[in-house]
Amino acid sequence: MKRSLLLAALVPLAIAAIALPAWTVLTYEAPRPSPLVKRDLGEAYRPGKIAAKPTAAQIRGWQKLADSSCKCARRGGKSDECWAEYDRETAAYAKSDAATMCMPVSHVFDNFGEDKMVEIDRDHAGQLLCAAEERRAMEAAWNVEMARPHGETDAEVQRAFDRAGAAMDRVYRRILHGESLAGVRGPAGCSG
Structure with missing residues (x-):
């Protein structure tokens, strides 16, 4: 009697121990992208990217281009059009996203490795800082x-x-x- 009572108590626990993790995995939804990010920055490491790192001169030029792209967007231009030249210039290089967690102004960067970064997103509560x-x-x-x-x-x-x-x-x-x-x-x- 005690044995069947113990089994009756343990079986539901065992089912829950298996079902809950399985349910969690099967119902997982990937996080949605931030509404502040206005451009698709994905596929940074897809095959065909240049393995070489950009030069310091390229980074300085790209930063100027990013600043003017930001100003275009701030004047009301379409984001994709404003950033088209920057995206074209940097498309062949492997890059990743980087960001600061600062108050009150945070920064988002394209990171080309080895501290070679171009600041690309400066949206503070709808205010573009270029x-x-x-x-x-x-x-x-x-x-x-x-x-x-x-x-x-x-x-x-x-x-x-x-x-x-x-x-x-x-x-x-x-x-x-x-x-x-x-x-x-x-x-x-x-x-x-």
């Missing part, structure tokens, strides 16, 4: 506001975040109007 100077100015505006004394309650911290966001919005308006960012100074962060 040059190092722009990224540094946005980050400085944020850092200056967040360095100001503020309390520790949720409401006080939220007000500090709101002020920092408003400061970034003011800098972005200057960027959109082509104004100089020379006067925007503050503590450095990921953008240098």
